[in-house]
Amino acid sequence: MQASGYMEQRHYLPTRQVHQHSYFQIVLPLKGALHLDIEGNALTLNTERGACIPPQMLHGFHADSSDQFLVLDLPASGRQAPQQLPLHTSFAIGPGARAFLDYLPSALRHQPDEQSRQHLGNLCLSLLADGDPAWLPTVLVRFYHCIHQQLDTPPKLETLARKLGLSARSLHRLCQQHWQRSPQQCWQYWRCQRAIAWLTQGVSVTETALHLGYQDTSNFSHFIRRETGHAPGHWQRRLELTQ
Structure with missing residues (x-):
C-alpha cells in the first residue's frame, strides 16, 4: 500500500x-477522545476507533x-x-x-526524516x-463520496469516470466486483439508503423527496416501494416504534 502524505502527532x-x-x-x-461532526453527523473517536475525512467535506472537531x-x-x-482507504468516515x-x-x-521521535x-x-x-473488508481501493472510496454528494442527480458516468482517472468500463467492472452492482445501480441503492435514513430520523416524506431531487412525492413513493417493498410510511412508523 503506497502512500506519500504528511504524518504527525497533533493536539x-x-x-x-x-x-x-x-x-x-x-x-x-x-490518547483521549476527539469529538467530530462531519456534515452534521456526530461521532467520537477513541483508541478503538479512527476517522477518515474525505476531501472537501466540512467537519468540526474539539x-x-x-x-x-x-x-x-x-x-x-x-x-x-x-x-486502499476505509469506505466510511469511522x-x-x-x-x-x-x-x-x-x-x-x-518511532517518530527517533526517525524524524520524511x-x-x-x-x-x-x-x-x-x-x-489488514483483514478489514470496509477498506476498499481508493478510487472506489472516491466514487462513493462523489455519488453521495449528488444523490439528487443521476451521475454522468463518463464524466465521473474521467474525474476518477478511469474508463467507464473500468468503473463498471470495479463496482460489479466489489458491490455486485453497476455504477447506476449503486447510485440508486445509496439514494434509497439515504431516504430510509432520513425517514427513520423523522424527516417528512415531502422534504426527503425534495432533497433527493423528486418534485412529485408520488414518484418518490413509487421509488421507495420498488426498492424496498414498502411505502415511505413504513419507515416513518419504524421511528415511532423506537420512541
Whole structure:
C-alpha cells in the first residue's frame, strides 16, 4: 500500500474548530477522545476507533488539549495516493494496528526524516486495512463520496469516470466486483439508503423527496416501494416504534 502524505502527532483545542481540505485525512487517537461532526453527523473517536475525512467535506472537531492524535494527510489521487482507504468516515482500529500506534510516538521521535515517516505511514495504513473488508481501493472510496454528494442527480458516468482517472468500463467492472452492482445501480441503492435514513430520523416524506431531487412525492413513493417493498410510511412508523 503506497502512500506519500504528511504524518504527525497533533493536539486539538477544547473550543470547536471547523476545517475543509483537498485531501483525505486519517485521524487516529493515541490518547483521549476527539469529538467530530462531519456534515452534521456526530461521532467520537477513541483508541478503538479512527476517522477518515474525505476531501472537501466540512467537519468540526474539539478535544481536551492534553489528548494526543496521529494524523495522516493523504493525496486523493496520483501515484502517491494510498491504494486502499476505509469506505466510511469511522472505522475500527484492530489490535495489531493499536499496538503499532502505541509504538509510533517513540518511532517518530527517533526517525524524524520524511522518508522514515512515509515508511511508517505506509505500514500504519497496511495494519489498519489488514483483514478489514470496509477498506476498499481508493478510487472506489472516491466514487462513493462523489455519488453521495449528488444523490439528487443521476451521475454522468463518463464524466465521473474521467474525474476518477478511469474508463467507464473500468468503473463498471470495479463496482460489479466489489458491490455486485453497476455504477447506476449503486447510485440508486445509496439514494434509497439515504431516504430510509432520513425517514427513520423523522424527516417528512415531502422534504426527503425534495432533497433527493423528486418534485412529485408520488414518484418518490413509487421509488421507495420498488426498492424496498414498502411505502415511505413504513419507515416513518419504524421511528415511532423506537420512541
